[in-house]
Amino acid sequence: MDSLCCFNSSRKGVGGRSLCGSGKGKSLQCPLKYGFCLVEGTQDHTMEDFHVAKIVQFNGRELGLFAIFDGHSGDTVPAYLQKHLFSNILKEEDFWTDPNSSIIEAYEATDQAILSHSPDLGRGGSTAVTAILVNNQKLWIANVGDSRAVLSRKGVAIQMSIDHEPNTERRIIENKGGFVSNLPGDVARVNGQLAVARAFGDRNLKSHLRSDPDVKPDDIDQDTELLILASDGLWKVMANQEAVDIALKIKDPQKAAKQLIAEALKRESRDDISCIVVRFK
Numbered sequence: 001m002d003s004l005c006c007f008n009s010s011r012k013g014v015g016g017r018s019l020c021g022s023g024k025g026k027s028l029q030c031p032l033k034y035g036f037c038l039v040e041g042t043q044d045h046t047m048e049d050f051h052v053a054k055i056v057q058f059n060g061r062e063l064g065l066f067a068i069f070d071g072h073s074g075d076t077v078p079a080y081l082q083k084h085l086f087s088n089i090l091k092e093e094d095f096w097t098d099p100n101s102s103i104i105e106a107y108e109a110t111d112q113a114i115l116s117h118s119p120d121l122g123r124g125g126s127t128a129v130t131a132i133l134v135n136n137q138k139l140w141i142a143n144v145g146d147s148r149a150v151l152s153r154k155g156v157a158i159q160m161s162i163d164h165e166p167n168t169e170r171r172i173i174e175n176k177g178g179f180v181s182n183l184p185g186d187v188a189r190v191n192g193q194l195a196v197a198r199a200f201g202d203r204n205l206k207s208h209l210r211s212d213p214d215v216k217p218d219d220i221d222q223d224t225e226l227l228i229l230a231s232d233g234l235w236k237v238m239a240n241q242e243a244v245d246i247a248l249k250i251k252d253p254q255k256a257a258k259q260l261i262a263e264a265l266k267r268e269s270r271d272d273i274s275c276i277v278v279r280f281k
Contacts, residue, residue, distance in 0.1 A: 014039050014261045020047045021274075024254035027055055029062050030136040034278040035254025037261050041233060041272040048126075049231050049274040050078040052086060059096070064133030068147045068274050070231040072194070074124035077114055077201040081128055085110050089132070099132075100215050103142045111200050111211035125194070125202035128213075129161050129229055136280065137220055139227070142213040144198040146232045150240045151218065152225040152248060157240035160227075162214045166190050169197035169210070178208030220280055226253070227278040233271030234264045253277035 014037065024035035032055075040047040048071035056063050065086050069078035088110050089095065092102035107128075115122040127145025134140075141149045143161035151158045166173065166180040166188040173180055173190055181192040189195050190208055198210045218224075228243055235243075243260055250256040257275040264273055 014258055014265060018047075020049070020272075021051065022254065022258065023053070024252070025053065025055055027062060027064070027136060031281050032064065032133075032136050032278065033253050034064070034066065034276060035252065035257050036274070036276040037254065037257040038274040039261055039265075039272070042270045043272075046075065047272055048072060048075045048078060049233075049272040050075070050082040051274050051276060052082055052130075053276050058090065062135055063090075064131070064136070064278065066133070066227070066229055066276050066278060067128060067130040068229045068231050068276065069126045069128050070145065070147050070233075070272070070274070071124060071126040072199075073202075076121050077124050078126040080114055080117075080121060081110065081126055081200060084113070085128065085130065086132075088113075089130075099140050100217070103130075103132075103140060103215050104212055107142065107144065107200075107213045108211055114201050115203055115206065122201045122203040122206075125199040125205075127196055127199055127231075131227060131229060131278070133220070133278070139218045139220055140215065141218070142215045144200065144211055144213050145196040146235070148230060148232070148235050148240075150228045150230075150243060152227075152244040153221075154223045155225070155244070155248060157244040159240055160216050160218065163235075164196050164198040164210075164214075166195065166197045172210070173197060173208050176208045178205075222281075224280050226256075226280060228260070228275065229278075230260070230275040231271070231273060233269050233273035234260060234275055236271065237264050237267035237269045247277050251279070253279045 071078035129143040
């Protein structure tokens with residue numbers, strides 16, 4: 001149940017793509033269940049998505065820890081985040097009294113560790129979206145980049161993260177001496193290279209990038225049905241409400257994650273696609 005991911009799988013998964021991870025788990029204290037699925041894209045690189053999906057007991061509380069890490073220019077940074085980011089957050093002394101500041105500090109400290117760890121580790125980069133659920137009551141979402149978290153309440157999709165696109169943060173990037181260009185291609189990129197304005201790693205671009213997350217809390221109430229975390233391989237081809245509508249129809253969250261990926265593949269998403277569905281009731 002606590003398996004994080006597997007890679008280089010020879011099994012064929014959703015839509016003929018290589019299945020790089022699929023599984024599910026549940027809370028021992030409440031009706032919460034979760035499921036996840038990851039498939040490798042058709043682009044010319046190995047799988048660069050990593051994830052975390054598990055329930056743990058910590059300091060007398062039950063924590064749901066869920067995350068998607070979408071790497072670029074290699075898989076070393078998302079692999080590092082998978083191993084270290086949540087532990088760094090929970091090590092923060094003030095996490096239980098000031099989780100917002102603690103999450104921000106842990107994100108930035110983790111990025112500094114990546115950049116200083118070795119010459120190679122920080123060369124690539126990764127987006128991140130993380131969810132910490134405390135006793136199935138309080139939810140903390142944080143993100144850098146364009147992996148996204150979407151909550152469903154009374155069937156209505158609520159985006160809980162912010163897509164950090166270069167055009168949105170153009171002034172900040174330019175004030176740091178960088179630039180935003182749609183060349184090459186038709187997507188806005190920092191210095192013509194990176195299609196997100198915030199990321200972990202990316203040593204060569206770091207002076208023009210941010211790694212501080214946006215953090216958003218929420219209360220899980222009787223109207224809260226599910227949470228979807230996914231990499232941009234899903235969101236490039238699917239609106240938030242479309243994803244919620246699909247997931248709500250499927251009681252098993254693992255099957256819901258697989259169905260969301262299958263639909264993204266039908267819509268010709270070529271990227272790696274990772275999806276976690278958490279069903280609260």
